[in-house]
Amino acid sequence: EAQVTQNPRYLITVTGKKLTVTCSQNMNHEYMSWYRQDPGLGLRQIYYSMNVEVTDKGDVPEGYKVSRKEKRNFPLILESPSPNQTSLYFCASKYTTNEKLFFGSGTQLSVL
Amino acid sequence: SQKIEQNSEALNIQEGKTATLTCNYTNYSPAYLQWYRQDPGRGPVFLLLIRENEKEKRKERLKVTFDTTLKQSLFHITASQPADSATYLCALSNSGYALNFGKGTSLLVTP
Numbered sequence: 006e007a008q009v010t011q012n013p014r015y016l017i018t019v020t021g022k023k024l025t026v027t028c029s030q031n032m033n034h035e036y037m038s039w040y041r042q043d044p045g046l047g048l049r050q051i052y053y054s055m056n057v058e059v060t061d062k063g064d065v066p067e068g069y070k071v072s073r074k075e076k077r078n079f080p081l082i083l084e085s086p087s088p089n090q091t092s093l094y095f096c097a098s099k100y101t102t103n104e105k106l107f108f109g110s111g112t113q114l115s116v117l
Numbered sequence: 118s119q120k121i122e123q124n125s126e127a128l129n130i131q132e133g134k135t136a137t138l139t140c141n142y143t144n145y146s147p148a149y150l151q152w153y154r155q156d157p158g159r160g161p162v163f164l165l166l167i168r169e170n171e172k173e174k175r176k177e178r179l180k181v182t183f184d185t186t187l188k189q190s191l192f193h194i195t196a197s198q199p200a201d202s203a204t205y206l207c208a209l210s211n212s213g214y215a216l217n218f219g220k221g222t223s224l225l226v227t228p
Binding site for chain 1: 151153158159160161162163166206208214215216217218219220221
């Protein structure tokens with residue numbers, strides 16, 4: 006089944022403790038992206054990648070890192086999480102320009 | 118600055134009626150516009166894509182229009198059903214890669 010898989014689904018952590026949210030897609034998509042969604046602010050793009058070893062900042066990249074060493078994986082790294090990074094995070098992927106995005110199920114992160 | 122605006126107020130309609138949602142944008146020159154559906158706590162799901170040279174597109178009970186002069190898209194659900202209740206997101210891109218989303222409009226269809 007074609008899908009974007011994120012893990013974990015829920016994560017509670019404390020300020021400053023490094024964490025990684027994994028994202029994997031099995032559709033051979035070149036493009037992958039991370040979004041965060043907050044009430045009243047909608048979906049905001051954090052980082053995106055157009056292919057292996059090619060990443061670029063979205064609208065809200067501060068406090069986040071990403072890597073794209075393999076085509077299928079695009080992990081989101083929070084080196085020193087802070088409470089303002091408490092949010093619902095979505096990974097998404099697609100083939101090329103002008104194509105629909107496939108979203109993962111989301112990761113609800115709480116930073117205490 | 119670039120903006121994608123959708124009605125922030127929830128839209129409540131009766132089953133069987135047509136729901137119409139609006140997406141307005143500024144400072145974009147999009148080659149296409151997309152609509153997604155999102156259920157609470159879940160990832161958005163793609164519904165329709167319409168290109169700048171298409172005025173209208175249909176898929177089953179869904180219809181999307183795209184007016185690049187008005188910088189507006191309208192999304193219609195005909196013969197609405199309670200199962201259509203969800204948040205609907207408009208999305209577009211200048212580059213064709215990074216896709217930006219509106220905040221969405223919540224639709225509630227009551228029996």
